[in-house]
Amino acid sequence: MTSHVPLMDKIQMELGVLEPWPKDVKLYQPYEVEQILLPDNANCLAVQAFLRMCNLEFEVVSKANAEFMSPSGKVPFIKCGAFVISELEPIVQFVNTKGITLTANMEGDQKSDMRAYMSLVHNVLENAELYICWCDKETYNEVTKPRNGSVYPWPLNHIQTWSKKSTVLKKLKMMGWFNKNIEQVYQEVENCCQALTDRLEGKEFFFGQSPTELDALIFGHLFTILTTPLPNSNIANIVRNFPSLIDLVQRVEEDYFKKKVKQ
């Protein structure tokens, strides 16, 4: 992923070191109540969790066109001074340039281990979420279609949803997920959860006592899967079979989301 970042951005990011974390950082995402879809919500929550873990201040801004505002076409993205950065990994890198990191005490092989698990989550959970939203007929008609089109007037809502569907399907075809049937998708999710549980080994967080971006990412995805009401709740039921992951989700929610509200 880093290899795609142009030189200019790298220079800008280096320059970013000079300034501390500003107070007016904004995180842009689609409307949570009526618009956002499961995969996007998972990614937004993951970034929020990461920023909270780093104890960084930010303000969530809901925008109907957040997806189009984002430099990569994906939500969420943050605006920090003159910088606009989208998606979890680039945001983690950007935060690192400010000297803030959750992985300071980790060894090199632990870091690469973490990256491997993060890409596992991206490849399995994210694709499974996309599959459920766009390929499962019931979910598509009852949830995805009305929500994705909610911010557009007729007939633009149909056109936008249709064009997004074709983009997502193209992506799923490329990743080899389109030809899977729903049972195979469930199996993939179950395997992924099993792998994560094995790695967790009953610890508090994946890498010891303090959370990392991997915990943030897993929290984002699992919390969204567990709490989003869908006509098809099989995926949530699969996740519920892994109590140690549920514990992790609850721990992150307790420590980083509920506490803040109390303050």
Add this chain to the structure above:
Amino acid sequence: MGVVHAKDSGSGLPHPNINYDDCEGVETREIKLDGVKARVDRVHVNGLARTKNDIIQDVVKDLFAANDFQDVLLKAQKVRTKLNSLGCFQYISVFVDTSKGPSATPHGIEVTFHVRELKRLVGGINTQVGENEGSLVIGLRAPNMFGRGERLQTEFSYGSKNSNNYNISFIKPLKGKHIPVFSTSVYQSTSEWPSSGYRQIDQGLIVDFAFNSTCMIKHNLQWDAAIRNLGVLSKSSSFTIRESSGATLKSALRHILSIDGRDDRIFPACGTFFQLASEVAGLGGDVGFVKNDVFLQSNYSLTDDVVLQTSFNGGILNSLGDDYKITLSDMYYLGGPLSLRGFRMRGVGPHSEGDALGSNWFWSSGLHLFTPLPFRPGKGGVGELFRMHFFANAGNTGDFEGDDSIIERVKTNIRAAYGVGLAMRLGQMARVEINYCFPYKFQESDLAQPGVQFGIGVQFL
């Protein structure tokens, strides 16, 4: 009597000034044509294949009303122009003869039109110049599809700024003395605005009804429905531009009134052009506004080839309330070689990090003095494609917010520039200008462009 080749009745044709008294050895005799009685007995139209009789009958029936010979000639010419405007024929000639045969009346005349129909499919590849962009156009046309002047046109263009556009339109001339024409088109047009940091892809449908209320006043009633996809052009675009990206749906009704009394479009020597366009958006879709634009250009010949031109352009955009969006492409921009010379493209008005944001109203006005090239090189030939011009232009732009009255704001902070340049005619439609500009009055936020400025386009201020 030979074949009368009628000429276009359009303005601007020089009248031949022949003094017949000077012609020696030729016996001349004057005949007053309007005194010669005539009655059109018959009209023939030769060469019709798929064109339906009824539209031809409709066009030629005026001829039967003629009652002297001059009238016959004038009407025959008018009919020829009308036939030509149907867009069905490649070639039309008129032949007038006395009528013969048993049914001929004493002053009887027969008029014959020889026509050649256009082929069923006409295509071409050509280049086109639009507003500061050149493009390669591939066009395909099916004229006179069903025999009543209907035509289907498709056009695909590949622009020099990487904008791919297409346009498929169907045009149907209707019957009636106001020359009504119905047309509808589906289009995609891409435009890039580096000066505003965005690019836009429009996909839409236009339904247009055009008619003339008098011979000079032309009306267009249009319904335009378009999906506009606004995207950020580069990473360095301002965040304000980023915030307005995304798709919007516009559905608008438009009325365009135009009166063109000029003798030429590119370098007019006399006459006035006036255009008033009113647009109401918000009939469906999420974009809503009322927009009124006016353009006025007047030309006066000072001497034989020195022309003074004045022009005024103005527009006002009113919102329909907070429920409706107004996007960057709906706003007014000022500055650039086609609007306010001496400033960069969209260089006047509010900017955010170097990107023009547009405003709710603008006006601009220009004064030109067009002269032929000094020492008249290529006189009567290539030289006629060129003009020197001295110009001064001024304008202003702004929003409605604030305490000052609108009149006060229109008058304050006027931007102005003057200069001298060379203008060249490019075919019958476009003009190229190279100017040396001196910005005279401008604001700190404006992007003035002193020095050489190059412009190519259709409508200049």
